[in-house]
Amino acid sequence: MTTHVPINLAAKLATFDEHWQPRTVATFNGHDIMVVKVKGEFVWHSHADSDDLFLVLHGRIRIELRDGAVELGPGELFVVPRGVEHRPVAIDEAHLMLIEPTGTPNTGDEATAAQRRVI
Amino acid sequence: MTTHVPINLAAKLATFDEHWQPRTVATFNGHDIMVVKVKGEFVWHSHADSDDLFLVLHGRIRIELRDGAVELGPGELFVVPRGVEHRPVAIDEAHLMLIEPTGTPNTGDEATAAQRRVI
Numbered sequence: 001m002t003t004h005v006p007i008n009l010a011a012k013l014a015t016f017d018e019h020w021q022p023r024t025v026a027t028f029n030g031h032d033i034m035v036v037k038v039k040g041e042f043v044w045h046s047h048a049d050s051d052d053l054f055l056v057l058h059g060r061i062r063i064e065l066r067d068g069a070v071e072l073g074p075g076e077l078f079v080v081p082r083g084v085e086h087r088p089v090a091i092d093e094a095h096l097m098l099i100e101p102t103g104t105p106n107t108g109d110e111a112t113a114a115q116r117r118v119i
Numbered sequence: 120m121t122t123h124v125p126i127n128l129a130a131k132l133a134t135f136d137e138h139w140q141p142r143t144v145a146t147f148n149g150h151d152i153m154v155v156k157v158k159g160e161f162v163w164h165s166h167a168d169s170d171d172l173f174l175v176l177h178g179r180i181r182i183e184l185r186d187g188a189v190e191l192g193p194g195e196l197f198v199v200p201r202g203v204e205h206r207p208v209a210i211d212e213a214h215l216m217l218i219e220p221t222g223t224p225n226t227g228d229e230a231t232a233a234q235r236r237v238i
Contacts, residue, residue: 003187004182004184004187004188004197005189006189006190006192006197007196007197008195009194009195009196025196026172026196026198027170028170028172028198028218029169029170029220033172033196033198051146051147053147053152063123065123068122068123069123070123070124070125071125072125073125075127076125077125077126077144078123078126079147097174099147099218101148
């Protein structure tokens with residue numbers, strides 16, 4: 001029998017400390033399932049070809065949009081539609097699960113994006 | 120300013136009681152983000168054209184595979200690759216988040232699948 005191992009999101013998050021540096025923990029239909037620690041303000045950006053899914057695992061974030069904002073706590077998710085400018089902000093450190101097509105730059109721009117890292 | 124509302128997964132799960140009847144709570148890149156309550160044994164099935172993502176929100180499940188099994192608790196996820204036969208089992212009620220392409224039958228077969236419901 002093959003041993004199959006679940007992916008424990010908290011255990012994956014415990015392996016690193018940097019903020020805004022997503023780690024890929026699984027792949028799914030051409031997408032990366034990622035975890036990330038965030039604190040402070042990210043840059044305003046959008047993804048022309050992909051929706052952007054945020055699920056809060058720990059802490060709280062605010063996703064600023066040009067026409068308002070949404071506040072998310074643990075167990076809450078929000079999908080930013082493709083092409084919509086947004087800026088995630090976390091006053092205190094928060095932990096998120098993200099899903100993006102493999103290869104999507106996290107800032108919407110290859111030049112400024114975090115390098116893809118698989119853990 | 121537009122009011123944007125987060126999707127609270129526990130609140131969505133509190134709106135229904137049936138087992139193995141997923142509810143779509145958001146859409147993302149042509150996929151349904153779903154929550155489901157499960158208890159007991161599901162049918163053996165596979166999805167020819169899609170991986171199958173399980174994230175446990177509450178309780179525990181076992182995903183049986185033809186060559187073994189994987190046990191998942193809260194905050195743990197597992198991706199069953201496309202074409203791989205599997206059977207989810209929950210001894211006690213468990214709550215899951217699932218992601219599947221919109222239109223994917225949950226049993227792998229239109230004839231026996233749960234109807235798509237959006238909440």
